[in-house]
Amino acid sequence: MRQNILKVWYLLLGCFLALVFYLSYLQVGWGPALAAHQRNPRLAEYEAKIKRGTIYDAKGVVLAETGFAGDKRIYPRGADFAQVVGFVSGRYGRTGLESAYDRYLLGKDDLGKFKNTFDRLLGKEQTGNDLVLTLDADLQKAAFAMLDGYRGAVVVLDPRSGAVRVLASAPAFDPNRLDDNWPRLLENEAKPLLNRAVQGAYPPGSTFKLVTAAGALVNLPGVAERTFNCPGYLAVEGYKLNDTAVHGEVYFEEALAVSCNTTFAALGLELGTADFYQTARSFGLGKEPPLELAVRTSTLALPGRLKGTELAGSAIGQGEVLVTPLQMALATAGIANRGIIMRPYLVEKVRSASGELLQQAAPQPWLTATTPPAAGVIREGMKAAVQYGTARAAAVPGVAVAGKTGSAQNPHGKTHAWFVGFAPAEEPQLVVAVVLENAGAGGAVAAPLAAGLLKRALGVR
Amino acid sequence: MVHLLRRQERYLLLIAGGYLLTGAVILYPDISAVNALIAGLTGLSVLTAFLLVSVFWQASCYYGDGFLLPVTAVLVATGLIFLFRLDPAAGLRQLVWLAAGLAALVLTTRLLADMRFLSDYKYIYALAGAVFLILPIFFGVERGGSRSWLDFGIFQLQPSEFVKILVILFLAGFLAENRAILAVGSKSLGFLALPGPQEWGPLLAMWGVSLILLIFQNDLGTALIYYGAFLAMIYVATARFFYVLSGAGLFLGGALASYFLFEHVRMRIEVWLNPWRFLDTAGYQVTxxxxxLGSGGMAGAGLGQGYPGFIPAVHTDFIFAAVGEEMGLLGGIGIILLFVSFVFLGIRIALRARDDFAALLAAGLTSLLGLQAFVIIGGVTRLLPLTGVTLPFISYGGSSLVANFILLGLLLNVSHEAGKKI
Incomplete structure (x- = not known):
């Protein structure tokens, strides 16, 4: 019977050990997410006791602040950062970075909890931590001014580091006046609460030819030297895919510059399902970009259906391809940064109220999208597009801009106007992605907007 | 000899007392001065009461294990600290129950110290247990979804808390008498030896008792604990895994059937699998x-600094969540280790017991308490589906506290019998 009793002991001990392991995971591994869960009623209680941290842009402009513990949160830049910084409200919840960084802003990180316990005992004010973002308040404001009247989004980021400079989504709303506007915000069919830059799903149109081009350059040897004949249409499985024009004999770079659908649809078919799909994935489709905010994963048809007309359509950014503006910015950054896509990020540092640095963003690669030679060829094509092709309106005096336009067909009316590009073309500092819903041709509306923004960002008079 | 044992026990009790007083002091800034005074005096009188028990045992030459009472005292102290923090009125009521519990402990160790005669009345326990279990079905009141309470005006009693001890006493007596035949089997089915219906009978009866609890009282947790302890005891008695397997199979069958038959059981399982879907309704409590627990993190918010008040029934079934929030993972693991120590000491007593009945009794009582702690901590943390039982010695609840002190007394009696002859 001794043996049996010992076995019962081992069983009970095993049960309690399992409990210890599970509890450790629950409280330490999963704990922070639970503590900052937007339905956790503690957040409102902390809010009342702790002076929530301030959020700054990259140059020290205040984007969100709280006077004293329990006061209303103030957003000095109003609608400019409505979706990306988000808001905190006892009644309407918590969104954007305010929600994602709740734990730090409320000083509930391990160090902050420790410090605040002492502050409480000493009767001092308890403070949260401050955030310094990578965003540029002036550039963001300029982007919003240009988006006025449109539905759409603008993303600007630094391809060398992944630091996001502008993340604008229009229409926006004033986070200081939620009480007055809330029902209208919910009913508004333009969905101002939606952050289109990271959550909007659009067909990319011709901007997706960058991805197709990269796939062709890597997988089809000699393609950069070939010429293509464009009769103005392409016959695929008995269907006729019409092009926007008869481009005649075109070189590879030229095909990119004039955005020849026939050439790229044919290249997509030549690449085949496996290589095309693989290329799209290496540019980040089907993967959630590791941003601090929730990003909609960009998608395309699964390999099983990615054949014939679907493959030809996907190669020119139609078909079932759906991307976020951030995703297109990242794909473009891959070209600009010689094939390497850096992890995008919004928070440069977290520091305590007394100025100690708690967290510093460290740029790191996310994906290897393509090879440096392929990126070089595509860059030449994008430069040509701005010099004499479809993206001429994106030209900035004195700076070489590389760009690609898109006019994506969609079931809601006029085409979505797209532009993606970077500048300066040889030493890229900024990548821009612009989408304007149902605004017409990319070269006519999106490209000039991008030019204006680049001009301002690069300090060109 | 006995004075050394009891002196060591009192030394450990002093440490438990220090723990209790520290808790009272830390609570001080957050409650009024009057309450603080009450808390301080309470701490001292609780410590004195425990010390007096030890002194009484020394005077009566009682050789019961010297570590169990201190371990229990720390658990009780944790319960008192958290009850005063969560709901001072409940804390005061718990004090009265603690006095009753310590009295029950003294009486158990005094009157039942010579426990040999206990095994003679096993069928009386079975009958009494059955009556106590059935009473609430007809005369009971419903609380927290379970119809397992008897109302006596000034206080309410949960008979199933006491019946659990009767069940263990009965099983210990029955199994000690029949273990040989159960182990060998009286009928043979080819290569497999099976016992006859006389031996199967009690197994089925236990299954029936658990189902009564499950169906008529809607008390899933208690049913699970009874049944688990029963399986542990039958394994200890027979070493036949076959019983455990078929018993577990029967229970799973019953649980599966009730999943399809009863809406409330189905709801519980669904809430367990995905509580977030039911955040505003049935899953509110567990989320x-x-x-x-998540807000508590590693070191906890600090005593009195968390917000466990958001959890319904936090002072009874969910008290572990309050401990986890305010004392963190470290505090939670501490509580678990105390239960592990309790179980370890109980198993050690079972191993040193002088005969089968005593060994089975100790193993059964220990498994019962260990399983109860495991089931409720598992439920509160969503490791297991939630079943409403108390956390032994910590949760608010008179029946539970008094019954667990009787359990402790019986366990000590087994070790007293083994210890006094050496």
Whole structure:
């Protein structure tokens, strides 16, 4: 019977050990997410006791602040950062970075909890931590001014580091006046609460030819030297895919510059399902970009259906391809940064109220999208597009801009106007992605907007 | 000899007392001065009461294990600290129950110290247990969804808390008498030896008792604990895994059937699998508990600094979530280790017992308490589906506290019998 009793002991001990392991995971591994869960009623209680941290842009402009513990949160830049910084409200919840960084802003990180316990005992004010973002308040404001009247989004980021400079989504709303506007915000069919830059799903149109081009350059040897004949249409499985024009004999770079659908649809078919799909994935489709905010994963048809007309359509950014503006910015950054896509990020540092640095963003690669030679060829094509092709309106005096336009067909009316590009073309500092819903041709509306923004960002008079 | 044992026990009790007083002091800034005074005096009188028990045992030459009472005292102290923090009125009521519990402990160790005669009345326990279990079905009142309470005006009693001890006493007596035949089997089915219906009978009866609890009282947790302890005891008695397997199979069958038959059982399982879907309804309690534990993190918010008040029934079934929020993972693991120590000491007593009945009794009581702690901590943390039982010695609840002190007394009696002859 001794043996049996010992076995019962081992069983009970095993049960309690399992409990210890599970509890450790629950409280330490999963704990922070639970503590900052937007339905956790503690957040409102902390809010009342702790002076929530301030959020700054990259140059020290205040984007969100709280006077004293329990006061209303103030957003000095109003609608400019409505979706990306988000808001905190006892009644309407918590969104954007305010929600994602709740734990730090409320000083509930391990160090902050420790410090605040002492502050409480000493009767001092308890403070949260401050955030310094990578965003540029002036550039963001300029982007919003240009988006006025449109539905759409603008993303600007630094391809060398992944630091996001502008993340604008229009229409926006004033986070200081939620009480007055809330029902209208919910009913508004333009969905101002939606952050289109990271959550909007659009067909990319011709901007997706960058991805197709990269796939062709890597997988089809000699393609950069070939010429293509464009009769103005392409016959695929008995269907006729019409092009926007008869481009005649075109070189590879030229095909990119004039955005020849026939050439790229044919290249997509030549690449085949496996290589095309693989290329799209290496540019980040089907993967959630590791941003601090929730990003909609960009998608395309699964390999099983990615054949014939679907493959030809996907190669020119139609078909079932759906991307976020951030995703297109990242794909473009891959070209600009010689094939390497850096992890995008919004928070440069977290520091305590007394100025100690708690967290510093460290740029790191996310994906290897393509090879440096392929990126070089595509860059030449994008430069040509701005010099004499479809993206001429994106030209900035004195700076070489590389760009690609898109006019994506969609079931809601006029085409979505797209532009993606970077500048300066040889030493890229900024990548821009612009989408304007149902605004017409990319070269006519999106490209000039991008030019204006680049001009301002690069300090060109 | 006995004075050395009891002196060591009192030394350990002093440490438990220090723990209790520290808790009272830390609570001081957050409650009024009057309450603080009450808390301080309470701490001292509780410590004195425990010390007096030890002194009484020394005077009566009682050789019961010297570590169990201190371990229990720390658990009780944790319960008192958290009850005063969560609901001072409940804390005061718990004090009265603690006095009753310590009295029950003294009486158990005094009157039942010579426990040899206990095994003679096993069928009386079975009958009494059955009556106590059936009473609430007809005369009971419903609380927290379970119809397992008897109302006596000034206080309410949960008979199933006491019946659990009767069940263990009965099983210990029955199995000690029949273990040989159960182990060998009286009928043979080819290569497999099976016992006859006389031996199967009690197994089925236990299954029936658990189902009564499950179906008529809607008390899933208690049913699970009874049944688990029963399986542990039958394994200890016979070493036949076959019983455990078929018993577990029967229970799973019953649980599966009730999943399809009863809406409330189905709801519980669904809430367990995905509580977030039911955040505002049936899953509210467990998601609030997860929020509390998650907000506690490694070191906890600090005593009195968390918000366990968001959790319904936090002072009874969910008290572990409050401990986890305010004392953190470290505090939670501490509580678990105390239960592990309790179980370890109980198993050690079972191993040193002088005969089968005593060994089975100790093993059964220990498994019962260990399983109860495991089931409720597992439920509160969503490791297991939630079943409403108390956390032994910590949760608010008179029946539970008094019954667990009787359990402790019986366990000590087994070790007293083994110890006094050496």
């Amino acid at each position: 609030q508990s997860l929020f509390a």
